[in-house]
Amino acid sequence: MSNDPIAAVVQYVDAFNRGDAKAMAATCADPMQILDGMAPHVWQGPTACEDWWRDVLTEGAHLRASSYHIELAEPRHVDVTGDHAYVVVPATMTFDLRGKRVIQSGSVFTVALRKAGTAWRLTAWAWTKGA
Template sequence: MNNSPMMKQALLAYVDAFNAGDAERLLALFAEEATVEDPVGLEPKRGRAEFEQFFRYAISGGAKLELVAPPRASFSNHAAVTFIVHTEMEGRAVGIHVTDVMTFDENGKIVHMRAFWGQDDVRTADSPNA
């Protein structure tokens, strides 16, 4: 079975729902027991209660995701999407340069999200290499 189209559709739906400020639509993409590592390397959010709070907060801040490349799939249940998060930190406009890798369960729900971005992937307009 080739799940690629389904996974890519879910990644684009994630971006759309985020940008529409539609937390319900975004949360519906995730399995109840999903783990969300955002960013990878800090304590993961485990299970609906934790990641729901995280996403509602992120969306309420008015951040917008700008896709910078079409999603990539794989020959298994993982897919990747690369974007810039336009948001504010301490009153300044910043772009957070992110690649998400999502893992899907057999129902097409996201069970694991890993957001790759580090300290120096948060850039202001006057950053070097912004």
């Protein structure tokens, strides 16, 4: 993992785009917190990333949604203070819903990170839905 907090965020999103829960979890700190628009809305603790992904797949099966993909734009904020970082990145998510492609533009991915040794780890993230 890079010594750059943005690289850690990109690594997490790349793992998400591949549907690789283990790689997503490898970028997360313990404890981890996730705030998302999908119920139950908050996941926390050492297995937050895996628990959230399990719930994404469960909800996706229920709604007939699949093929999730996130594209990140240029970050709005990359604030680093010692071993802590705050990153705000505009994003677009695409996915298939009941056989139709959905584009969710205008979203924002906000991430807090902590440096563990020389690597940045996500400690919390929130997804704000766009249009």
